[in-house]
Amino acid sequence: MTLVPTRALMSSARTAGRGLGAFNVIHLETATALVRAAEQAGQPVILQVSQNCVAYHGDLDPIARAMLSVAERSSAAVAVHLDHAEDVELVHRAVDLGFGSVMYDGSALDFADNVTQTRQATAYAHASGCFVEAELGRIGGKDGAHAPGVRTDPVEAREFVAETGVDALAVAVGSSHAMRERTAELDHDLIERLHSALSVPLVLHGSSGVADEQIVRAIRAGMTKINVSTQLNTHFTAAVREALHARPDVVDSRTYIARGADAVTVEAERMLRLFAFAPDITRHPQEDTAC
DSSP, X not given: OOBOOHHHHHHHHHHHTOOEEEEEOOSHHHHHHHHHHHHHHTOOEEEEEEHHHHHHHTSHHHHHHHHHHHHHTOSSOEEEEEEEEOOHHHHHHHHHHTOSEEEEOOTTSOHHHHHHHHHHHHHHHHTTTOEEEEXXXXXXXXXXXXXXXXXXXXXXXHHHHHHHOXXXXXXXXXXXXXXXXXXXXXXXXXXXXXXXXXXXXXXXXOGGGSOHHHHHHHHHHTEEEEEEOHHHHHHHHHHHHHHHHHOTTOOOHHHHXXXXXXXXXXXXXXXXXXXXXXXXXXXOGGGOOOO
């Protein structure tokens, strides 16, 4: 395997009723840690970089080219995705660089403006064969479509997909971004209704705040792409803190950054297995590592 189109991974996962892990890259160390997890789990993975992370690096190109290079050299099936882009020009640049998918996030706009902007972003991406994810919800503070109490309406979602031509839809079903405790309660009945109403895969954002059993139920109800960031960052930072506490005299950053990357690999591998085997959770994930 190597760098593969997001479309192929999403189609395969949706058809099989499996969950597909989409994990946020913060820097090169997390990219390599996540690919290592996919290789060890024998599962595909989507590496994604957010607009916020691009701002942290000062430009898209350095982190994007690093992700693409890591994916191309992997023995696992790896796709590269732009996450939560509100800047249409950033979407265009990711498409031009060869990303397998992009997410244009117009969820803070009203329905009509979201449709218009998303349709334009989709047309540009589709001209290069790039898969497009969008988000539908209502204005709700920092979390936007994933603010507490906000839900995606299946009828509105069907209209949105038809008018924009997007390939996947991030839906508001009870999760919230940047949660540090896994206490979110998902609306599984709504997930089932959205799955029945739409012909495109569903995406769960804010999965770090969702317990394993809730994610498994969501996948069984029709969720396909499972986005995780904060949970992995938590494992990374905890491992770095532990390493520095054990060796307060260390000055070589590679020493403790490696511990953080190792922690990300362990947790990401666990989640990839969990998501892939959600349709048959009675079978232990270690019993089969087929993609």
